[in-house]
Amino acid sequence: MEYNPYKALVSEFKSIAGKLTGVEDLQVIKAxxxxxxxxxxxxxxxxxxxxxxxEINEGIKGVKAQYLTDLRFINGFLNTNVNLINYSRLVLDSTIGLGPDYGKVPGVKRLNVIxxxxxxxxxxxxxxxHxxxxxxxxxxVRLLRFMGHNVSARFYLxxxxxxxxxxxxxxxxxxxxxxxRIESGQKPDHVMWVIYSVTNAVAEVQRISKVLEGKSEEEYRELIKERDEWVGVIADWLSKDKELVNALVEALSSIDVNAEVARMAKMYxxxxxxxxxxxxxxxNLVLKGFEETFKLFNVKFDSYDxxxxxxxxxxxAKRIIMDLVKAAPKYVEFKDGVYVFRADKAAAELKLWDELKxxxxIPPATLNRSDGTTLYLTRDVAYAVWCLTNCxxxxxxxxxxxxxxxxxAQLRIMLKLLGYDASRIVHYAYEMVNLGEAKMSSRRGQAVTIDGLLDDAVKRVKAIASGRSGLNTDDVAYAVAVGAIRYYFVSVSPSKQIVFDWGRVLDMNQNSxxxxxxxxxxxxxxxxxxNLDHIQYTVPPTLSQEEGDLILMIGEFPEVLLRVSEDLKLENLVSFMNRLALEFNTFYEKYPVLNAEPGxxxxxxxxxxxxxxxxxxxxxxxGIPVLSRM
Structure with missing residues (x-):
């Protein structure tokens, strides 16, 4: 039994090549x-x-290998095929023997990962x-835990x-x-969205109304148009909950909303x-709503920070600013109570581009407001310092x-100047989700929520499943919908925009x-x-192309996971899954299994x-739900 059958092939090939050439640890690639x-x-x-x-051609004649066959030296390459009879036994024994642990590679350095x-x-x-x-x-989180790392999943609140x-x-x-409304069954985060959006709209109407006087005719028209848009936001919410919105608008109309929220921010x-x-x-009410959504997708956090x-x-956060002034005074400017970090200057003079990726x-970064309150970036640096120091x-x-x-990038530069190992901070960046002509603005009450997305997916699954009894139950339909959404979002490299397409999300024939x-x-x-608890098998003397391809792919699985866990390219695991599924379905359509001859x-x-x-x-x-019927 072997945790990584593919590595056994590579090790044997390297050993043979070393004996033929007198050079150890040569590079092995796919032929x-x-x-x-x-x-x-x-x-x-x-x-x-x-x-x-x-010398190699002469030496090949005497080579005896367990898992390799047909060694050939062609055009500067030493090539080999696989002895599928021996290798099939290794792959199947390893996969079946390890079961839920197949794919884990022992010897990987166990890391503490946030x-x-x-x-x-x-x-x-x-x-x-989101x-x-x-x-x-x-x-x-799931991948790194599977590979044996100590992982803490955290939500920065x-x-x-x-x-x-x-x-x-x-x-x-x-x-x-x-x-x-929440006690009557409405989802807490949806109720609070109404309140947040309407309060924002009232604040914008008040702000624009204050600045109308003295504007040119063109500026006046533009401001009136903008104000009307915010009035429209309130009207849209009124059509959904007249009582709540009317009460909110009436209560807010008697106060200066923008001044009050600024005062509250300072007091908080x-x-x-x-x-x-x-x-x-x-x-906490919004967070309660988040947790209901997380539960639908089986997402769990170890900590809300x-x-x-x-x-x-x-x-x-405030100490960070003062520490930065002491550590790198030439890169911090101060004027009218505001600190500005010259990240651009620091990156250029200290040549940090390659080291910190x-x-x-790199633009300069403002670190605080003139009233002394901190800005998001400064608080974010403080959180990074806290993680590095305490976790x-x-x-x-x-x-x-x-x-x-x-x-x-500014955060990593500041960490570097403050004496922390900024290379431990990895920005796993992802591009936006493109909805075509649809526009999103949570402040304006315009967004495709995850809850709405999942409900839509369930309806579409049930529509596809009309006539398939296994898909008509709510539990199965939800599991398929969750699997469809999760697969879709990891199937594309994070560096690429996603144009959301239900046809691809719910494609029953491939890559979904x-x-x-x-x-x-x-x-x-x-x-x-x-109905066999234990399968006693013998590898046949010859394998079909499809059987051989399946063996090779299964043997590669631990190596695929190892590489994915190192470079964090989840889309490569998705690509592997899809290829394996396609190959298996081709095999299934061409060859009998239950009705095959004994042996x-x-x-x-x-x-x-x-x-x-x-x-x-x-x-x-x-995180794709595993089903036994469908």
């Missing part, structure tokens, strides 16, 4: 189509030893952009700043009405108990949108969550009908079981 399975390029050696080709993901502002329901973040982050105060102020005015940072109480109550506690009340352009991580993976590339689930169910059904039947059952194990382990890593 070009038609030239075998593995290859070792020897061009550099041949240039210095022209007779090497003849994966911070989702971390949505607690103001409104999670939307489709869904990509959530799925990527949770899949990274941004409960400070102006936007949260809009929510808290609005909530304070309609608290009982909001509670009544100063620890005012009354303001703190209402902010925490409002944020409150920004106010870590960065503000501890004084850490910085983008070409002892080898690496902190931060799943944050690509739009935050510059702030995250439902396709993988259906393939798994097919393998499960075959094994259930065979061949048992081998094919073992092959089916190995495919099932690899698919199941992959699905668990990516």
């Amino acid at each position: 070009r189509a038609g030239f075998g399975y593995l290859s070792i390029p020897l061009h550099d050696l041949i240039r210095s030893r022209p007779s090497l080709g003849s 994966v911070e993901h989702t971390s949505a502002n607690p103001l409104h329901p999670l939307h489709i952009g 869904c990509r973040n959530m799925v990527l982050g949770d899949s990274l 941004d409960d400070t700043g102006i936007q949260v105060m809009y929510l808290a102020l609005g909530y304070s005015k309609v608290r009982e009405l909001a509670k009544n 940072e100063d620890g005012d108990e009354k303001v703190k109480g209402i902010v925490r109550e409002a944020v 409150w920004e106010s506690e870590i960065a503000v009340y501890s004084g850490l 910085l983008p070409k352009f 002892n991580p080898d690496v902190v993976v931060r799943v944050i949108a690509v739009e935050q590339t510059h702030p995250q 969550g439902p396709f993988i689930q259906y393939t798994y169910v097919r393998a499960y059904s075959i094994l259930s009908k065979a 061949l039947r048992e081998f094919r059952l073992a092959l089916v079981k190995a495919v099932k194990i690899v698919l199941e382990n992959s699905m668990n890593i990516l």
Whole structure:
């Protein structure tokens, strides 16, 4: 039994090549189509030893190998095929013997890893952009844990700043009405979204109304148009909950909303108990709604890290500014009570681009407001310092949108100047989700929520399933919908934008969550009908192309996981799953399993079981629900 069968092939090939060339640890690559399975390029050696080709051709004649066959020296490459008879036994015994542990590679250095993901502002329901973040982050957590690392999944809860105060102020005015709606069964984050959006709209109407006087005719028209848009936001919410919105608008109309939220933000940072109480109550209601959504996708966090506690009340964010002034005074400017960090100057003079993997352009960073309150970036640096100091991580993976590339670069530069190992902070950037012509603005009440996305997916699954009894139950339909969404968001490289397409999300024929689930169910059904606790098999003297390809792919699985866990390219695991499923379905359509002749039947059952194990382990890593019927 071997944890990594593919590595056994590579090790044997290296050993043979070492004996033939006198050089150890040569590079092994996949051979070009038609030239075998593995290859070792020897061009550099041949240039210095022209007779090497003849020596290898002579030496090959005496080679005896356990898993390799048909060694050939062609055009500067040493190529080999695989002895599928021996290798099949190794692969199937290893896969079936290890079962849920197949794919784990012993000897990998165990790391302490923080994966911070989702971390949505607690103001409104999670939307489709957060869904990509959530799925990527949770899949990274699952992958790294599967590979044996000690992983802490964390949600950074941004409960400070102006936007949260809009929510808290609005909530304070309609608290009982909001509670009544939540107690009657409405989802808490959806109720709080109404309050946040309407409070924002009232504040914008007030702001624009104040600045109208003295404007030119053109400016006046533009401002009136903008104000009308915000009035329209209120009208849209009125059509959904007239009582709540009317009560909120009436309560807010008698106060200067913008001045009040600025005052509350200062009081909250100063620890005012009354303001703190209402902010925490409002944020916790939104968080309760988040957790209901997380549960649907089986996403769990080890910790919710409150920004106010870590960065503000501890004084850490303000200390960061003063520490930076002391550590790097030439890169901090001060004017009218505001500190500005010259990240651009520091990156250029200290030549930090390669070391910290910085983008070409780095702007200066403002660190505080003139009233003394901190800004998000400074609090974010404080959180990074707190993580590095208190959690002892080898690496902190931060799943944050690509739009935050510059702030995250500024953060790493500041950490470097403060004496921390900034290389431990990894910005796992992801691009936006493109909805075509649809526009999103949570402040304006326009967003595709994850809850709405999942409900839509369930309806579409049931529509596809009309006539398929197995898909019509709510539990199965939800599992397929969750699998479809999760698969889709990890199937594309995070560096690429996603154009959301239901046709691809729910494609039953290839490259989708439902396709993988259906393939798994097919393998499960075959094994259930065979009803064998233990499969005694013998490898047949010859294998079909499809059987051989399946063996090779199954043997590669641990190596695929190892590489994916090192470079964090989840899309490569998805690509592997899809190729394995396609290959298995081709095999299933061409060759009988349960009705195969004795001997061949048992081998094919073992092959089916190995495919099932690899698919199941992959699905668990990516959070795709595993079904026994569909």
